[in-house]
Amino acid sequence: MNPQSTRREFLADVGRGMLVTTLGYEVAINLGLSPAIAAEAMDTLTFGSLEPLVCLMQETPVNRLLPALVEQMRSGADLRRLVAAAALANARTFGGEDYVGFHTVMALAPAYHMAQELPVDLQPLPVFKVLYRNTNRIQERGGRKDEVLHAVTPSSTPADQLTGEALRQAVRQKDTAAAEQILAAIARSSSDEAFNDVLWAVQDSTEVHRVVLPYRAWDLLGIIGQEQAQTLLRQSVRYCVKAESWPRGATPDEPRTILPKLLEEHHLLGRAPGDRPAEDAWVEQLSETFFKLTPTQAADAAASALAEGMSPADVGEAITLAANQLILRDQGRTPREEVVGKPPGSVHGDSIGVHACDSANAWRNLARVANSRNCFASLILGAYQVALDRKARGGDFLNWQPLPIQRHLDEIKSSEPDALLRDLDEAVRGNLQGKASALVHRYGELGNSP
Template structure:
């Protein structure tokens, strides 16, 4: 397909916008119609061509790793496997990708592909590894302060949001592509998530994920309505850990996820989110519904944290839009 022909160019750099653009464009085909597929495809072609002026020598690093792993594990020409992956193995793979060096994370993914595990399960692990970056991040340091992105915030172009968006794109590019691209997208996704974690801080492995056990223990109610009310209050108060703890409790008691998504959707639309609110909301909605029950609420905890982080900075034009709509 045309997308398969494009992907080797996309894979030349593991950069979030280069990766996210082609899948989001592909996902829009049902909205804009197949007759406009070439227009959407040209966006990514142009992006890749324009990026050539910024080419760096380190672009070759992940390509060399990919070539080595495809050969070492005899993945070229190998059909994707259909072997089911148990929860424990999936969790171990996610941890290996999060905690390892980029080469080791890519190697772990390549080995899992060679063992014949179904790509959809490996994609779950990839997104969970990226989610750990968001849940463990200490927030934007003071020296990175920027308008709309204060110290301690995790919304916008934070390491966790970008890692999650990238992982989501790689997993879906693997699902809609063919041949070598299936393995390449998953291996490069693993390489990138480990790279992103290391780029944020070498100490991230020491940082606890939120909600911590102490924060979980602080949520006493098991009433779904009260939990939603308290979540709304936590978001409006900018309480990232508390918001995540309340969502964790919702998952623990078996609460339906849709009312939680509905609550946070209004903020994904109303708040600025430093240009990333709506995109990350869609990432989490998709990752949640593509992840098995034992792990999926981790993604929703991440969304709760980001929503609390971004609250209080209305999206440009929101007041005017409300006035025009009479709401």
């Protein structure tokens, strides 16, 4: 909370907001709240029983946050509840419009999933790291006084006109208010429909953050509850609206024409995905196709495979294998791209290969949870994007050799699983990417358990 606020003042603010939300603006005025306070409270987006914890995430001085989180857990709050509060605090503060902010919210679900793989006493560690970054960024950007998301009134548009196409049109017109009102009306009926309708706007471009944000929002809903769908998906809506004003590249709007064309040409609309399983050789061949061809050719290859009834999971695997080739061949940053923490040769963070894998993972998972139309669309655009990533940002990926190279493999002498894992830990800590990839390759080659 604000260092200058007392606990009593904080609780009074929360209480006023809850009172106005419960009774309504006019009744609150009659009870003596000033019009300004009542109007502000009606405009504030609140989260019921989670509200005090959301405020804690926004207002606790960052140097006091970790002790406060430990105290919350001692008082009965589990990691799931802390992650929920952090996600809502982030969404309310940034609305998908802050670079560090949306990277932080996208890290919450992975941190929670990682925690579940750890011994109980270590589970808070990956989550607390992201919660710290979250609160730190919230306060760097002004905290509660500059919140982006506010309460929104659902659109009064007739139900049969509340569609993904309508939401996409509002985004293209850069009408944030209309887009959010349409989303609110759809979400009131179904969080699943809201998710699928937001994807219509997302599919207008294949920029990495635009793609990953809705997938991570959906992943979070499995942790914090479907009732928060509107709040989390508003981040994608606002991100897409802002993107309409960004400078255009050489082929920025190509997905807007390619996707409907391929869906129609391959008769994918109005049908369910197939379930024909693929042999490993088929998946490998399709991944090579995605890796080597142009973006439009890769998209057509994906649409053809889906039209033949091939399993979406196998097409998605081919996309991720193609992206994996990009990261294994990535030569990293050039000297002119050097920045603090990312020296020449670094493939950290926003490298071509890393972003390609982020996008491929998102498209593949969006296809897994979306409706039939969006399943097809996600895989077509996933194939398009992985081929585009190979060409659009430079690099000679077709000729660069993937890791591990033979020298790295020749240096691996052990065949004992525990020894390989110990050496892998040392290589990762030493940032020896070539050696680490060779150790993983050898570990898998010997048939050890992943």
